[in-house]
Amino acid sequence: MSAQIPFIDLHAQRRRIEPDLRERMDAVLEHGQFVLGAEVADLERRLGEFAGVEHVVGCANGTDALVLTLRALGVQAGDHVIVPSFTFCATAEAVVLCGAIPVFAEVDARTFNISEATVAAALESCSAAAIAPVGIIAVDLFGQPVDYSALHALVADRGIWILADGAQSFGGSFGDRRVGSLARVTTLSFFPAKPLGCYGDGGAILTDDADLAQLLRSLRFHGMGTHQYDNVRVGFNSRLDTLQAAVLLAKLEVFEDELRVRQEVAARYSAGLGDVAIVPLVADTAVSAWAQYTLTFESGRRDAVAAALRAQGIPTGIYYPLPLHQQTAYRGYPVAGAGLPTSEMLASQVLSLPIHPYLDPSVQARIIELVRDNV
Ligand SMILES: *Cc1c(COP(=O)(O)O)cnc(C)c1O
Numbered sequence: 001m002s003a004q005i006p007f008i009d010l011h012a013q014r015r016r017i018e019p020d021l022r023e024r025m026d027a028v029l030e031h032g033q034f035v036l037g038a039e040v041a042d043l044e045r046r047l048g049e050f051a052g053v054e055h056v057v058g059c060a061n062g063t064d065a066l067v068l069t070l071r072a073l074g075v076q077a078g079d080h081v082i083v084p085s086f087t088f089c090a091t092a093e094a095v096v097l098c099g100a101i102p103v104f105a106e107v108d109a110r111t112f113n114i115s116e117a118t119v120a121a122a123l124e125s126c127s128a129a130a131i132a133p134v135g136i137i138a139v140d141l142f143g144q145p146v147d148y149s150a151l152h153a154l155v156a157d158r159g160i161w162i163l164a165d166g167a168q169s170f171g172g173s174f175g176d177r178r179v180g181s182l183a184r185v186t187t188l189s190f191f192p193a194k195p196l197g198c199y200g201d202g203g204a205i206l207t208d209d210a211d212l213a214q215l216l217r218s219l220r221f222h223g224m225g226t227h228q229y230d231n232v233r234v235g236f237n238s239r240l241d242t243l244q245a246a247v248l249l250a251k252l253e254v255f256e257d258e259l260r261v262r263q264e265v266a267a268r269y270s271a272g273l274g275d276v277a278i279v280p281l282v283a284d285t286a287v288s289a290w291a292q293y294t295l296t297f298e299s300g301r302r303d304a305v306a307a308a309l310r311a312q313g314i315p316t317g318i319y320y321p322l323p324l325h326q327q328t329a330y331r332g333y334p335v336a337g338a339g340l341p342t343s344e345m346l347a348s349q350v351l352s353l354p355i356h357p358y359l360d361p362s363v364q365a366r367i368i369e370l371v372r373d374n375v
Helices: 010-031 038-051 062-072 090-097 116-128 148-155 210-219 242-273 302-311 341-349 361-374
Strands: 055-059 080-084 101-105 135-139 161-165 185-189 203-207 293-296 350-353
Touching: 010 038, 010 242, 038 055, 038 203, 038 242, 055 062, 055 210, 062 090, 062 161, 062 185, 062 203, 062 210, 080 090, 080 116, 090 101, 090 135, 101 116, 116 148, 135 148, 148 161, 203 210, 242 293, 242 361, 302 350, 302 361, 341 350
Parallel strands: 080 101, 080 135, 135 161, 161 185
Antiparallel strands: 055 203, 185 203, 293 350
16 A cells, blocks of 8 residues: 655765765775774764763664773673673673673563663672672663663662663753763664664763773774784774774754654654653653664554555564563573563563654654554
């Protein structure tokens, strides 16, 4: 009956920024500094201004951003790090890649994020098992920042760091602060499908800690010291390439406007569906970057709704079909408390609808109607 619509319409965005994008990419082809060229430093400065943070270190992708940061924070083999189970695998993968042990924590059913209550429960079960976690990776799932001030208050006297995995939330805010300045250190991903995405892989780390930033700059470049051929530690090859920085600079020009439109799209979904499904709850003082718009169906109708939409050419996503503590690769790691029933329940009930700034309101009205007809 109707043509397939994209889950995220990157073509519409490209048509909007095309002349600026081409000009910026051509400039890189001309100067030929393909790794850590001037555009990378320019982007790092612009991202810092946007987020209200002093230091930004570009790197190869969001997973590397986590690994580099864990290494810079001094994570050692055998250390324990609390992570949510209901997230993308990279959050726990980075911990394991450092030789450390993820401890899976529960999330809140309405915000999809770890909370003061779920982290308190995780800390309690760690003490009961004589485990002293060195840190927490909080994930701003689907674009909404975690309530970091509540978490900071909880761990203030324990010497535990908090790393914000902001791969999905750049552009979001909590109170008067933007993602990037909410925790001691924040990691970003510029994977194409993220709210701010490039045309390949890219990532960044944001912090106000000058020493941490300096260490991260060394670690991303083979552990360099005062110059490239001064190797003072074992590091990584994890740099953001210049063409991707040029793409991101073009996209940053329209990013504020895109974020504004994303709020409108999300508001239309919530107004149209709040009486037939559980719509995402955003805290009063928070703004989500709406990487995903995720409904929860308590009725068992999730798969039927997805099938009905698919039949009409409308794609949906299930993020995530299995919580990490149940994944083959992560089954052997400790789980807080007696299990994670909320994470397991969400995996069977969530459905993400198409959301992007170029979603036509009439198409969106059709999506809403189809969901309503099939719940
Ligand atoms: C996308 C994502 C990552 C990893 O980013 P890549 O750039 O794909 O390596 C990490 N954490 C979360 C929560 C993500 O959504």
